[in-house]
Amino acid sequence: MTSPDSHRAGFACFVGRPNVGKSTLMNALVGTKVAITSSKPQTTRRAIRGIVHRPDAQLVIVDTPGLHRPRTLLGERLDSLVLSTLTEVDVIGFCLPAVDAIGKGDRFIADKLAAVKKTPVVAVVTKCDLASREQIAEQLLAVQELGDFADIVPVSAASGDNLDTLSDVLIRHMPLSPPLYEDGRLTDEPEQVLVGELIREAALEGVRDELPHSIAVVVDEMLAREDRDDLLDIYAHLFVERPSQKAIIIGHRGERLRDVGTRARKQIEALLGTRVYLDLRISVAKDWQRDPKQLRRLGFFD
Template identity: 80%
Template sequence: MNEEFRSGFACFVGRPNVGKSTLMNALVGTKVAITSSKPQTTRRTIRGIVHRPDAQLVIVDTPGLHRPRTLLGERLDSLVLSTLNEVDVIVFCVPANEPIGKGDRFIANKLSSVGRTPVIAAVTKCDLADRERIAEQLLAVSKLSEFAEIVPVSAQTGERLDVLADLLVARLPHGVPLYPGGELTDEPEQVLVAELIREAALEGVRDELPHSIAVVVEEMIPREGRDDLLDVYANMYVERPSQKAIVIGRKGERLKEVGTRARKQIEALLGTHVYLDLRLKVAKDWQRDPKQLRRLGFYD
């Protein structure tokens, strides 16, 4: 056993749409979490695994912390706060191209009460800001709280990602690899496939719709007599008939686009041809209904 080897967990937190999932994907080196310009894209804790000769870093991407307006929102916030107490280091993400707001201050205040867990502030999306703006943001972030480190990064260009990774690894305990098989995520394939379908649906829909979309993969089975084709049966849920019409689009064109986009992503993920059977259903006000939340995979 390499006594210098380190392994442990880092949690990414921040308000919605600050680049947490994109940053995790960049550090892992492949897509393990869906991304979108729409807030609240992430709805569960996703683990991405970074393998290095000297360490194994397990990154936990969390939903964006926000003031919840639904039961789903309350459960997502509770999920984030419980995760903070289970990791070795926390990364607080603040974008370089947006002013510090109430949401950032709220989260910084929450992080100040997590005990001894070190918190590193990452100023994200530095490719969208000039040097002067980045310097201003670094100063503004430093005034939010006492951070172990503050580092500017860009997931798009790779700027200082190695620095961030080194800072995180340095704060992990010594130990053996937690995932010795070399996998890049511990998410079940059906969950990853459902997330890819939801990501495809988020593209091009109206701003109010993303929070109302949920996807459940009911079955994934090889086609009988074919070893190169997987049949995927999935249901996409919205909350109202009017939303169903938005997703379907004119003459069904938008739903067809969603299916095509999702199928290509699923094939890339699984490395096989896919037949996607995607059904669209209405689950009235599911974000506020405990029974329906459980059915859709959001537990207490």
């Protein structure tokens, strides 16, 4: 049994280019889905926390949006969120896929991390299940030349390879501390935020490349059905930037929007453990990514 005096607890964040597997890796470490994933870049828009419980430690992982050169006010807000997170954690996990050559985006992030002097950085080579041994070896050497990292760990969230090793490495950088969250809690995100994220994940599937950045979701209301303790009514709004995008989301005779609702409802029911009636509406919020008032209304600014 671990002595309370030797228990470690603290915060780690994952950073990297968009779509390098940060959210998938966090979900794998936590053991359940707490962050949405998609093949589309910039899926993550909030700093989502997932909590890993062990007898000897508690690791709180902060999944951040992909760090990039922003082209919109939303992009600037997301980058600001990432950079502020770097100064608030005990260790940083810099994610680089084994299957992608290191490029300008990775060097841009490496330069940003080099400026964070007091926080150790662990390089995490992700998606190793998609790479050959030779590719992984080459990537490990390339990563070693990219910066002065405290550790370099190759992992696969899909196969589970080296996830325990990564946890061990990150926890070594945690301070001695009692648990920060009660046992069994897997995230500190409000249910309403998680529900909105699951709806957005369902809406992202199969849409055109330009659409993912234009979709936002606000959950207006979640309440138990009157006289029913086994049914939750959820009313949510999807926002896009142009009428043509609204037509894409709705689809022919509303078929696509119904499909989004069906897939989202199944995920929400799994999350909440109850039956759900999901009412989805869709509206146009013109150029919301560039409009401070719209961003505030959609929850991106305090």
